[in-house]
Amino acid sequence: MGRLGTVIAGMMIFAAAGEASAQCAKEGEDLCQGGQTYRCEKTGSELTPIFQNVPCGVNVPTLTGTWVGNGHQSPAGDAGADWSIAMTINEGGASIDYPSLGCGGSLSQTSRDDTSAQYHESITYGQDKCIDGGDITVRFFKGNLSWTWVGQADGQPYNAVAVLTRQ
Numbered sequence: 559m560g561r562l563g564t565v566i567a568g569m570m571i572f573a574a575a576g577e578a579s580a581q582c583a584k585e586g587e588d589l590c591q592g593g594q595t596y597r598c599e600k601t602g603s604e605l606t607p608i609f610q611n612v613p614c615g616v617n618v619p620t621l622t623g624t625w626v627g628n629g630h631q632s633p634a635g636d637a638g639a640d641w642s643i644a645m646t647i648n649e650g651g652a653s654i655d656y657p658s659l660g661c662g663g664s665l666s667q668t669s670r671d672d673t674s675a676q677y678h679e680s681i682t683y684g685q686d687k688c689i690d691g692g693d694i695t696v697r698f699f700k701g702n703l704s705w706t707w708v709g710q711a712d713g714q715p716y717n718a719v720a721v722l723t724r725q
Contacts, residue, residue, distance in 0.1 A: 582607055590614035619698045621647045621675055625722035627705070629656075632717055637687065643705070643720055645696070652677055654694070661688035673698040679707075689716060696722075 581589050582598035582605035589596045589607055595614045596607035624646045631639050642658040645665075652675075655662035661684025665677035674697040681690040692709025703722040710716060 588614075619673055619701075621670070621673070621696065621698060621703070622649060623647060624725040625696075625703050625705075626725050627703075627720045627722040629705070629707070629718045629720040631707075633714075635689075635716070643722060644725075645694075645703075645705070645722060647675070647696075654679060656684075656688060659687050660684045663690075665694065668693075679709075692716075 581591070585598055585600050585605060587598040588610075589598065591607075593613055593615070595610040595612040597610055598605045599608050600606075624644065626642070626644050629641055629643050631641070633639075637659050641656055644655040644657060644662075646653050651667060652665035653662065654665055661681055663680045663682035665679055667675060667677055669676045674695070677694045677696075679690070679692045679694055681688050689709045689711045692707050695706045697704045701724070705720040705722050707718040708715070
């Protein structure tokens with residue numbers, strides 16, 4: 559690498575360190591920024607992130623797992639407005655159970671990204687106890703799932719909301 563290349567590489571490291579410097583809270587702390595590790599070290603009276611040339615990864619939230627909680631439906635159905643939910647999300651699909659209602663079924667994924675997904679519900683057991691064919695949207699938020707359901711029965715629209723926690 560020629561002199562110009564060395565200067566540019568040095569400027570890039572300095573620029574990256576400058577971006578991370580606002581994040582240094584204590585000496586010896588490791589930071590992950592842009593897939594690279596920086597260690598906060600004292601340089602004069604400042605804490606400065608020093609490039610470590612070690613790749614790092616950021617934990618990305620995942621929807622995969624079993625999520626439980628209580629739904630609230632409006633308007634209330636024959637079984638009331640509040641009932642339990644257990645939703646299992648896998649890479650290949652999902653399922654839903656409503657234990658307190660005695661019904662549940664499979665979910666066909668209609669869209670998905672890292673932090674949200676949409677499903678169409680097919681009730682496969684307890685069809686006489688639950689509305690079939692609703693649409694569910696989940697969004698990962700602060701470690702929980704924000705869960706919404708919309709559907710209709712006999713021309714009457716229904717909706718439900720819940721906050722589900724990972725089991």
